[in-house]
Amino acid sequence: MTIDRDSIVAAAQRLGGLVERTPLLEADLPGGRVWLKAESLQTGGSFKLRGATNRLLQLSQAERRAGVVAFSSGNHAQGVALAAARLNIPAIIVMPSDAPALKVAGTRAHGADIVFYDRATEDRVTIAAALAEQRGAVLVPSFDDPDIVAGQGTAGLEVVEQCPEPVRRILVCTGGGGLAAGIALAVPQADIVCVEPKGWDDMGRSLEKGAIEPVGPNPPPTLCDALQTPLVSPITFGILARSGARGVSVSEEEVKGAVRWAWEKLQLVVEPGGAVALAALLAGKVPIENGTVATLSGGNIDPALHLAIVSGSVA
């Protein structure tokens, strides 16, 4: 199955009315004016509803009855749970036992069954695949799937429609690269910059090397739970490599600074993993020119953690 810009346009038509057209906010950074795509205001609190809905809408009636299985630390979990609930499809979500409580509660609130696993000792792919096989259910990957990538890319089409300037560069918060790859296809005229937390910058290193590299052993702890992806996929890496994308990484301090900045200056609650692209701009790691856009990919953060970050009391 191939995926190209037409796949994104088709996804946008399919999703019409089922996902929010989130605002593209103008923001004056110390380094210049940029445009921020506020997917933190998407239904379910992140862009993940786009891909999940695009995938689930294309299931057969028999597949819908058998249900879906997904694994995710939280945002894809909520996206799949919400899309499934709207389409009356049973959903099982495999989540790490240390997933943010807010994301677990949000997933459960949409009616999904949750199966927990231990991030240190168990393999979520194996668990999810076994569950899917037991029930004859469809596994819905969080990024390694053309329909998921196409759905996420619809955010890119919106950016082009919404931005009053020609879009020249888009910084994308990157875990597995589904959003970045989708946007790269949707906006081929823009430079794509994949932003990752330091130590979890496998997409950036892979793009530099020209081949997929996993996250190194014992990656550092990060507040960016949404971006803790150990290995990107041939689909997302391939699209991004062909588009000439590159990567930059940001420190935990820079991420916290961006969460604080979004709260103070944009009136938005953004989760750490959704703030890395803004962090890269605030830290001056990518030059700001006309037509510079960054994604604010998600806002699902436990209130206590947000409070600790904005008050400066988290280490």
Next chain:
Amino acid sequence: MTIDRDSIVAAAQRLGGLVERTPLLEADLPGGRVWLKAESLQTGGSFKLRGATNRLLQLSQAERRAGVVAFSSGNHAQGVALAAARLNIPAIIVMPSDAPALKVAGTRAHGADIVFYDRATEDRVTIAAALAEQRGAVLVPSFDDPDIVAGQGTAGLEVVEQCPEPVRRILVCTGGGGLAAGIALAVPQADIVCVEPKGWDDMGRSLEKGAIEPVGPNPPPTLCDALQTPLVSPITFGILARSGARGVSVSEEEVKGAVRWAWEKLQLVVEPGGAVALAALLAGKVPIENGTVATLSGGNIDPALHLAIVSGSVA
């Protein structure tokens, strides 16, 4: 000069591209699903840019050269300052010396000159009128002006376009009533509910009595700096009275609860005066039926106050 629904439609055409089309967010409250018009994400942090831009666009070239004067505790100040800066019009803003620091900084950042007055001992109307006369400048009122009301009403037109349900009721955060009156004209089929802080509920009492009543002597302190209007105007009161609008009031505790709820559940920073309509819904003071909408009118709150409210540490 009359103002009617056509005035709002004309304002919307005039403002095209100059103000944000803010999102209408779906929210599941304990009492049911509602729609929230997030004007806190408007450029300048509140709906005030709409009316200010609509007014300033209609000045003659001579008037533009002479400049404008406005008085405001902060949101109208920022709206006028920003609209004036964009149109290259000099602006003087008369602000109370106890205006929130964030609002003062925002106004100054847009290049306006600020004149402070003492809320307890000086009269801002007199000061502003004298400044306007000295300079031959045009006074831009914050609500007592048909063009201002028409501009604010464009938010109502957007709500009707954005809401997937027929709009039956709109709760509007109310100070002088410019936004409420504009929305009442824009959405004549909806019940309009003006929401005010307790002790500052002069619009509600005026509507009940059928004649304008000022705020009583020694009104209580309120966190809602944006809604501390001592007297509404014949224009706004007249429109709202003819539309059959009514008022409800909310306590300071209810306002703080709504600020907290918006932060925790909507990923939005909302100022106290912009949270009163949500507060009325959360407190069950207005029934929630299909097509219930509330404005989140502004997000300009000092970070330290927001932190204190969401952490529960403000009395």
